[in-house]
Each structure stands twice: as structure tokens, then as C-alpha cells.
Amino acid sequence: xxxxxxxxxxxxxxxxxxxxxxxxxxxxxxxxxxxxxxxxxxxxxxxxxxxxxxxxxxxxxxxxxxxxxxxxxxxxxxxxxxxxxxxxxxxxxxxxxxxxxxxxxxxxxxxxxxxxxxxxxxxxxxxxxxxxxxxxxxxxxxxxxx
Amino acid sequence: xxxxxxxxxxxxxxxxxxxxxxxxxxxxxxxxxxxxxxxxxxxxxxxxxxxxxxxxxxxxxxxxxxxxxxxxxxxxxxxxxxxxxxxxxxxxxxxxxxxxxxxxxxxxxxxxxxxxxxxxxxxxxxxxxxxxxxxxxxxxxxxxxxxxxxxxxxxxxxxxxxxxxxxxxxxxxxx
Numbered sequence: 552x553x554x555x556x557x558x559x560x561x562x563x564x565x566x567x568x569x570x571x572x573x574x575x576x577x578x579x580x581x582x583x584x585x586x587x588x589x590x591x592x593x594x595x596x597x598x599x600x601x602x603x604x605x606x607x608x609x610x611x612x613x614x615x616x617x618x619x620x621x622x623x624x625x626x627x628x629x630x631x632x633x634x635x636x637x638x639x640x641x642x643x644x645x646x647x648x649x650x651x652x653x654x655x656x657x658x659x660x661x662x663x664x665x666x667x668x669x670x671x672x673x674x675x676x677x678x679x680x681x682x683x684x685x686x687x688x689x690x691x692x693x694x695x696x697x
Numbered sequence: 698x699x700x701x702x703x704x705x706x707x708x709x710x711x712x713x714x715x716x717x718x719x720x721x722x723x724x725x726x727x728x729x730x731x732x733x734x735x736x737x738x739x740x741x742x743x744x745x746x747x748x749x750x751x752x753x754x755x756x757x758x759x760x761x762x763x764x765x766x767x768x769x770x771x772x773x774x775x776x777x778x779x780x781x782x783x784x785x786x787x788x789x790x791x792x793x794x795x796x797x798x799x800x801x802x803x804x805x806x807x808x809x810x811x812x813x814x815x816x817x818x819x820x821x822x823x824x825x826x827x828x829x830x831x832x833x834x835x836x837x838x839x840x841x842x843x844x845x846x847x848x849x850x851x852x853x854x855x856x857x858x859x860x861x862x863x864x865x866x867x868x869x870x871x872x
Contacts, residue, residue, distance in 0.1 A: 578751065578754065579751055581743055581747045629871075636871075639754060640701035640702045640703065641869045644705070667704055667705050667777060667778075668777055669775060669777055669868070669869075670705050
């Protein structure tokens with residue numbers, strides 16, 4: 552799975568068969584227990600990205616998570632493909648809003664109305680995650696294989 | 698007109714039983730149905746659920762609409778902040794049962810309805826909140842009454858009210 556496919560659901564769907572996309576948590580398909588979405592090579596999920604319920608709990612991934620040495624479930628909290636998530640209208644809206652927010656023009660984006668709390672929370676999450684991604688990139692530079 | 702779900706303006710929903718939607722038919726199971734029939738029925742239900750979920754998440758109802766047809770699109774505003782506080786309080790103050798709670802959620806969140814015929818939405822202000830008038834709601838409850846399906850309108854209001862409540866408490870899908 553290439554990053555280009557993550558940015559283009561239509562191409563991904565015409566390239567990969569349904570079962571393969573289900574394995575990476577494609578949002579357009581029925582959920583498959585134990586699906587593992589794409590992740591940067593070598594990146595481990597942080598504890599905040601893993602389920603902290605007791606191992607074997609009832610629920611979607613309760614019985615399908617990989618065996619964990621701790622007493623916790625440890626399955627990824629969100630098993631949906633990041634490409635699908637990032638193409639959802641609300642996520643794109645937050646991304647556009649963040650651009651305006653970074654220029655101090657969020658009011659203009661919201662048609663001079665008070666931006667909703669959900670929008671502000673979304674911008675905060677995106678800003679925080681963007682910082683995490685930059686940190687990770689700095690610590691894990693892409694190796695030049697020439 | 699295609700207007701996608703938004704955190705600041707509105708989100709569109711269609712009723713799962715809208716005949717303009719291109720969804721698999723899920724047959725009723727007869728007593729003693731064979732394993733094969735049950736399997737087929739479950740597969741159809743799963744496919745219908747998947748198509749509806751994707752349309753709700755992406756807002757692309759046009760992707761599951763039958764060619765040449767137009768579904769009825771209900772446009773809701775997000776219920777959050779003081780609106781949500783008031784709605785929660787109202788349920789407690791008036792001791793509303795679950796149907797009345799979903800009806801209230803529908804009334805407080807509905808903004809527009811596309812392709813609903815002659816019905817014109819009218820609103821009233823109660824305790825500072827803009828609510829759909831009961832007379833309009835009664836007209837929605839009458840959907841299907843003349844076609845021998847007197848509970849259709851109720852099913853529409855309660856199903857969509859349920860999604861308004863879900864979104865108000867759990868945020869935007871997927872979960």
C-alpha cells in the first residue's frame with residue numbers, strides 16, 4: 552500500500568481487492584475484526600492510541616486483539632484506514648479551518664459567526680497531531696538509499 | 698443540491714426506508730427459515746447497513762440513490778453547547794420518555810427538508826430555543842398514512858432523531 556493510495560480512495564478501490572482493503576480498515580467496506588490500518592514503517596502506536604479496557608472485553612475488537620502481555624486489550628482504538636478518515640467532509644473542514652486559524656482568520660471561515668466548539672476541538676486535535684507527526688519525522692528521517 | 702456534512706453549518710440525513718435509495722431488500726424471516734435463507738438475509742442486512750453507514754459518514758447520499766430519483770434529504774444543525782444542555786435538561790424537567798426525547802432532538806436540530814412535497818417548515822421559540830412547530834411534526838407523522846403504512850412517519854422522525862442524539866453525544870462518525 553503506497554501513500555498515494557491513501558490520498559485517493561477511488562484509485563485504491565480500483566487497485567486493491569475488497570478483502571485486502573478490509574484488512575487495512577477501509578471505511579467503504581464492512582469492518583473486519585482485527586483490521587490493521589496503514590502506519591508509518593517502524594512507528595509503534597502510543598498508549599493513548601490503544602484500547603485500555605481489560606483484555607477480552609466485549610466489543611468489536613475485544614476477542615480479536617493480538618495477545619498482549621499486559622492485562623489490557625491493547626488493540627488500536629481506531630481501526631479505520633487513515634485515508635478514508637482524512638477524506639471525510641468534517642476532517643477536510645477542520646483542515647481548511649486550521650489554515651484560517653493559523654492566519655488569525657477563523658471568524659472569516661465561519662462566516663463571522665462564533666466557531667462551533669466541535670470545530671475548535673477539531674483544530675486543537677489536528678494541531679497537536681500535526682506536531683506529533685513533525686516530531687516523529689525529525690526522529691525518523693527517511694533514509695536515502697542511493 | 699449536494700451539501701456535505703459540516704461541523705459549523707449542517708449535516709444531511711436520509712431515512713433508511715426511502716424508496717429512492719438503492720439498497721438491498723432485507724426479507725422478513727419466516728419461522729423455521731433454513732440456514733441458507735438466514736445467511737442470505739444477514740448478508741443483505743450487512744450490505745444495507747454498510748451502504749447507509751458510508752453515506753452518513755461521507756454525506757454522499759447521491760452515491761446510493763437510484764438513477765433518476767431524488768431522496769428526501771433532512772438537513773440538521775449540530776446540537777452542542779447550550780442547545781445540548783437545554784435538551785438534556787428538558788428531558789429531565791419534563792420526564793420525557795425515549796420517543797419524546799428523540800422527537801425533541803428532531804425538533805431542535807431540523808433546519809430544512811429537501812424534496813418533501815408541499816410541507817413548509819415553521820419554527821417557534823420556546824425557552825430561547827428554536828423548535829420545529831408541532832403542527833409540522835404532525836404532518837411528518839402523517840407520511841405513509843394514506844398508503845396504508847401509518848407508522849412510517851413516526852419511524853422517520855425517531856430514526857433521524859436517534860442519529861441527531863448520537864452525533865450530539867458521541868461526535869461525528871465513524872466510531
